Amino acid sequence: MPSRTSFFNRTVFWSDCRRYWPLTAAYTLLWLLVLPLEQLTEYGHSFTEPSAWAMLETMLDVTGIGGGISAFCTGILFAMAVFSYLTNPRAANGLHALSARRETLFCSHYLAGLACQLVPQLVCVLLSAAVLGAHGALDLRILGLAFLALALPTLFFYSFGVFCMLFTGQLLAAPVFYGVLNVIVVAVETMVRAFAGNYLYGWAEPETPTLIAFSPIVKLLETGVRGVTGAYGSSVPSDAQDVAALRLQGLGWLWVYAAAGLVFAVLSLLVCRVRPNENSGTTVAIGWARPVFRYGVAFCAALALGQLVYYLFFGQFRTYGSYSLPGSLACMAAAGMIGYFAAEMLLRKSLRVWRTGWRGALAVTGTLVALGVVLSLDLTGYEGYVPDTDRVESVSVDLSVYSNRSSCLLTSEDPDTIRLVTEAHRAVARDKARQLRLGAGDTPRDWGENGTVGCYFRVTYQLKNGGFVRRWYSDVTLFENELGDGDSPAAAFTALYNDPDVMLMRTLGHRLYSEEIDPRRLADLSFTGGYFNQSLWDGDTYLGEESRGLTPEQAQRIYDAAVRDVEAGRVRESLFTQDSRSVTLQLYANYLDLQDYGNAAAPSYDVDERASVEFDVVLTPNMRETLSALRAMGIEASFSG
Amino acid sequence: MIEVKELVKTFDGFAALAGASVTVPQGAIYGLVGPNGAGKTTLLRHLTGVYRQDSGSITVDGQSVWENPAVKMRIASIPDDWYYFMQASLRDMMHYYRGFYPQFDATRYERLKAVFSLSDTQPIRRMSKGMQKQAAFWLALCCMPDYLILDEPVDGLDPVMRRQVWSLILQDVSERGTTVLVSSHNLRELEDVCDHVGIMNKGTVLLERSLSELQDNTVKIQIVFDGAEPALPESLRVLHRSAVGRVQTIIFRGKQSEIEAALAACRPLFMEAVPLTLEEIFIYELGGADYAVKDIIL
Numbered sequence: 001m002p003s004r005t006s007f008f009n010r011t012v013f014w015s016d017c018r019r020y021w022p023l024t025a026a027y028t029l030l031w032l033l034v035l036p037l038e039q040l041t042e043y044g045h046s047f048t049e050p051s052a053w054a055m056l057e058t059m060l061d062v063t064g065i066g067g068g069i070s071a072f073c074t075g076i077l078f079a080m081a082v083f084s085y086l087t088n089p090r091a092a093n094g095l096h097a098l099s100a101r102r103e104t105l106f107c108s109h110y111l112a113g114l115a116c117q118l119v120p121q122l123v124c125v126l127l128s129a130a131v132l133g134a135h136g137a138l139d140l141r142i143l144g145l146a147f148l149a150l151a152l153p154t155l156f157f158y159s160f161g162v163f164c165m166l167f168t169g170q171l172l173a174a175p176v177f178y179g180v181l182n183v184i185v186v187a188v189e190t191m192v193r194a195f196a197g198n199y200l201y202g203w204a205e206p207e208t209p210t211l212i213a214f215s216p217i218v219k220l221l222e223t224g225v226r227g228v229t230g231a232y233g234s235s236v237p238s239d240a241q242d243v244a245a246l247r248l249q250g251l252g253w254l255w256v257y258a259a260a261g262l263v264f265a266v267l268s269l270l271v272c273r274v275r276p277n278e279n280s281g282t283t284v285a286i287g288w289a290r291p292v293f294r295y296g297v298a299f300c301a302a303l304a305l306g307q308l309v310y311y312l313f314f315g316q317f318r319t320y321g322s323y324s325l326p327g328s329l330a331c332m333a334a335a336g337m338i339g340y341f342a343a344e345m346l347l348r349k350s351l352r353v354w355r356t357g358w359r360g361a362l363a364v365t366g367t368l369v370a371l372g373v374v375l376s377l378d379l380t381g382y383e384g385y386v387p388d389t390d391r392v393e394s395v396s397v398d399l400s401v402y403s404n405r406s407s408c409l410l411t412s413e414d415p416d417t418i419r420l421v422t423e424a425h426r427a428v429a430r431d432k433a434r435q436l437r438l439g440a441g442d443t444p445r446d447w448g449e450n451g452t453v454g455c456y457f458r459v460t461y462q463l464k465n466g467g468f469v470r471r472w473y474s475d476v477t478l479f480e481n482e483l484g485d486g487d488s489p490a491a492a493f494t495a496l497y498n499d500p501d502v503m504l505m506r507t508l509g510h511r512l513y514s515e516e517i518d519p520r521r522l523a524d525l526s527f528t529g530g531y532f533n534q535s536l537w538d539g540d541t542y543l544g545e546e547s548r549g550l551t552p553e554q555a556q557r558i559y560d561a562a563v564r565d566v567e568a569g570r571v572r573e574s575l576f577t578q579d580s581r582s583v584t585l586q587l588y589a590n591y592l593d594l595q596d597y598g599n600a601a602a603p604s605y606d607v608d609e610r611a612s613v614e615f616d617v618v619l620t621p622n623m624r625e626t627l628s629a630l631r632a633m634g635i636e637a638s639f640s641g
Numbered sequence: 642m643i644e645v646k647e648l649v650k651t652f653d654g655f656a657a658l659a660g661a662s663v664t665v666p667q668g669a670i671y672g673l674v675g676p677n678g679a680g681k682t683t684l685l686r687h688l689t690g691v692y693r694q695d696s697g698s699i700t701v702d703g704q705s706v707w708e709n710p711a712v713k714m715r716i717a718s719i720p721d722d723w724y725y726f727m728q729a730s731l732r733d734m735m736h737y738y739r740g741f742y743p744q745f746d747a748t749r750y751e752r753l754k755a756v757f758s759l760s761d762t763q764p765i766r767r768m769s770k771g772m773q774k775q776a777a778f779w780l781a782l783c784c785m786p787d788y789l790i791l792d793e794p795v796d797g798l799d800p801v802m803r804r805q806v807w808s809l810i811l812q813d814v815s816e817r818g819t820t821v822l823v824s825s826h827n828l829r830e831l832e833d834v835c836d837h838v839g840i841m842n843k844g845t846v847l848l849e850r851s852l853s854e855l856q857d858n859t860v861k862i863q864i865v866f867d868g869a870e871p872a873l874p875e876s877l878r879v880l881h882r883s884a885v886g887r888v889q890t891i892i893f894r895g896k897q898s899e900i901e902a903a904l905a906a907c908r909p910l911f912m913e914a915v916p917l918t919l920e921e922i923f924i925y926e927l928g929g930a931d932y933a934v935k936d937i938i939l
Contacts, residue, residue: 009740009741011736011737011739011740011741012740015726015737015740019726019728090724091724092691093686093691093720093722093724094720094723094724096690096691097686097689097690097691097713097718097720098713098738099714099716099741100710100713100741101708101710102708104710276692276693277686277691277692277693278652278692
């Protein structure tokens, strides 16, 4: 009968601690230099001692930013140290022949590696506490947060490093796996999006990868773990009482990753139990992970190397819509095969892999070709899909006409606007064949001549079920002679361009859109002033600048007049007009920022703090009321330029 | 007692062990022989709990070895590539071993200093191969094992140290009843110490017997007849015969007394039973069964 499981062996633990003391010492020295010694130097010699808030905020910044980066670097180093025996057949056989279960060995090694990082961190934080205490800035809560900022990412990255170590039987393969797996989700998502973008008309992607949380180091750097004060982390306090408001930004993510670290530790333990000892020295030590590695390398090579080769060899000849399906697929299939055989060589430790690998390579090639064909023929129905208006919660549109004076940027929940957007979307989707044909020409398009204009159209629907639909059409050609045809892109885009909401936004809302201020959050608007500036011309002769500040009352009058002009339809325009005359003036206002704490289906708002906003009012010659209001203030807008 | 039944282990489709079965009686010194690649080391790694079998069973005193520290702490092994930590001295490794073998005998460790003339503070990596082997024996013997598993144990040891090491092992066997399983590809080396022998080839154990069983069952007779050789009695089973001049050397299977009595009826001028080497026994025992034993041994 097997003996009872023990999860700890003191001999193994202390042996690891003793054998890897140089690594621990170097790590300790690093944090001694970064934390207490730096604090001693900086605060001991400054003429004006910084506030307690500043000292503690600096400590959170250093541990927050440095903790993640150092944990990323040292996590794999300590994992490689304490689990290096798994990659050396002699060592693995020697240690596994001793009278200890694999669980015992694993937990003892794991805890030793973790202790070698956590103990130096604790020591350094305690020494920092002494330094801060000497300067009257001792705060146990902040010190606890600082320690968490160091310890939580350590728990994650070290556990993840251990996980990588258990999957490989080659010591040097572990850091490669570790580094790659830390960024692979974001990288693959980006590459897949680029791949899909080559084949799908109207393909649009979010500004940041949606799966970024699965690339931990990228996510932590993006989150910016640091000390902040206040709900938005923007205000800078002036005295020590604000220490209570000091917090660690990104702490939630650190807890999430720490929990993930524990999961990785448990998974590593499970892998350790089934890891065949005879696979020490192999690139991938776990049998079922080998096909994953083989096909993973192949597809990553196809996506990255294949697309790179395509752009290197064919990219300079490519214009929008002229993507060569056979050329692209050939490059990707070749790169996929190279990746597959490279992985096979690593797994078999042999260059002679053709006989064993040709079937797999063929499968990779076939899959890539099938994927390319499916996407290019739009068998998924992506290109023609436009959501029904009753399923749309809100829509964000960016419609910019290259020859016109302003662009249309707005987010709207208005059903009429949503309907206009979907009609414009359908029109441009229907026009795919012609647009691609126009885009395939090797010569630049002659927009502005023969009654044509170019534009791009980006739309994002937020659906009522919480989902998003994004499309982006660039270099769309519109024909003036099709304005009478209601189904044409020209007619649909013109209707959208002159929608009341759109007209309001293109007259007053540019700054709101660019600063991502939701107009729904503007409440209790009170103007604080404004600024008018225009260049004066006499024909082609530049006469100088005319500038003038505006009082709050003047700003309010101008704003009201501009709104009335928009409501009266005086900013209606044809997309094909060549009249680009406009004057822009700025109005400044304060408002109560209504932070949206509810969900999309049932928004609810709460007053958070007062914020400022700036309106860019785009004046055009037809805005009679606004020009009249300006004239009453002694300002004559000049459209001669 | 160590019992291995129908052990199968494959590496990437190659069957390193293809149904090997071994029984090592309590207190025996069991020699496992076979050519390179026969599966000896693989078998021993299963016995020390390093490898997990695909099928079959490995038990020590009826208990499975795999992941069973209670059994493993009764087993000490010296593989052909003994492992030590890079920076470690013998004393460091002694401390490490003590953490796994509660019965580790520190007094014996001190006593054996006189036998193994090694510095226990010198890094092991600076020692010669033979010295490292001595260090391995030193620690293994101090673990006070009930089972000692040795893979090519005396490779690299000088003849004096070989004798010394075997003497220590035999002392443990006689005093503590230690069971020893030793693998080698050289039968001559084992002949003096083993009381049981198993022979492996291509992942299976072709034969295992006690040495006395083998010696009692095979007889080598040198015989000279006057004039033409008479027909030998049909009851005698000849395994091999050769002649140099008039002196014939004949290997028989059977009891020595019965064979000598039967041959005496043929009135030989001279007849003498000559001791068989272990190597000869295996050659002639298995040669007739169409096993490639000669290839294994020679």
